[in-house]
Amino acid sequence: MSALAPEHALAPAPPTPPPVVLDLRSGLGFAARQRSAVQDFAEALRYRRLVWTLGSLDIRLRYRGSALGPFWLTLSTAIMVAALGLIYSRLLHEDLHSYLPYLALSMVLWNFVNTLVAEACLTFTQAEMLVRSLRMPFAVHAARVVVRNVLVLGHNVLVIVLVLAIFRVVPGPGALLAIPAFGLWLVDAFALCLLLGAFCARFRDIPPIVASVMQIAFFVSPIIWRPGLLHHAAWILPFNPFYTLFEILRGPVLGNLPGRLVWASALGYSAVLLAAAWLLFVRVRGRIAFWL
């Protein structure tokens, strides 16, 4: 090191990154891969400030320089709900007073689900730069997508509050059940980001397929129309994961508590999603970087 210049005095002690002990090897069995996946999640917890910062910067960057900022979302959702409400209450012969709160809730939640699913497909492909330039838990990228979409949802919830206030719908104590339901949604959303993110990184033609599935789901599920309209065919509804997952969140707020069957279906489908996401993530976590 003789060729280097003499020691240079720096005023503040320069920051050092936290120490790591990295031991990466090939040919691990399933149990060892599960430990690596758990470690990925545990490390992601240490990055929670980064997750929050990335998620909120995504929103801020999208709307930097616009006057209303993210409230453009609120405004466009409000206009859509009003327009759809006026038309569809006629088409479906619904009473506006009870239909509009239902529609506002359904549409805001649907926008959340639809955008989340679309962005879940890009979880890792969009983070390509980051993934390829430093080691970071993959769960960070999934959590970032969830945080970003929950922040957008937070802005749109204003529309629901407004509609409920206009039509004087006061949620009863049963509405508290919406809290665990939303917790389940968050867990599902995270799992979906891991699952679709990894799958779409490997198979690049999946996102358009996912988009068409979501479009079909929108029309065959009670989002715009009410489940009661199915009359004798209503027995089929609990088989639709979109219906039951919506119902556990929508029902408590509007004052009709979902039954056991609905909850069982929502929890069952969630369990399947979580298991699938876990198995895939455990299997491919170490390969994602190679696919980008």
Added chain:
Amino acid sequence: MATVQAEELAIEFPLYHASARSLKKTVLAAASGRLGQDTQHRVVVQALRDISFRLESGDRMALIGQNGAGKTTLLRALAGVYEPTRGRVRIRGTVNALLDPSLGMNPELTGRENVMLRGLYAGLDARGIARLEEDVRSFAGLGDFMELPVRIYSSGMSVRLAFALATAIRPEVLMMDEWFLAGDAAFLERARVRLEDMVRGAEILILSTHMMPIVEAWCTRVIWMEQGRVRADGPTADVLGAYLAADHAAAAAQQANAA
């Protein structure tokens, strides 16, 4: 006490977008000798093959070799970006890998936001980020521009910010890709001193470069890579001599061919 260890490390990139039996593939494989099939009969590019070495505190290693020899892939594998297809990588110590010049530099964000993000990427806590910001602010000398989007910086200003950021975090194991030494980065005496300060502060240096004077000045050990394999590994003077001799021979042969 930092250590870096690679044991029979191999990295293979799967090629998914072509079938194993296509004509083009066969021709390419014959030409480069680096396409192969993995255990599931997928076509793969063997980016790294059978790499083993061990570095301890005080070691300064240079990776040399032609473009495409696998230097950057090896750095990425050591940084834990690519997990081994075969073999093992073990690292102990604080790590900073300068692999990508634009990491943490989002032109739409302000200088300050970029500094904060870079600190978060590096896993710094709030106090670490505050110190990082102070350090970068005083070195880059951007003043109030720190509060403005990097997009509107002059090229000189963004180079200063990127350089200040990259050299602000001092690890025990420092990995550097050559972009970092290329071009204008070594422009100012002040920048050179800061860079050398970081290099000196690291217990282990792994540097991928084409710049032989830097290798001679900084490194005690050189790994010469060729087609994803280690062609030679040893003290700087020995390996560098062999490499330059081979380089001259290749250049001479090329000239003879042309004539």
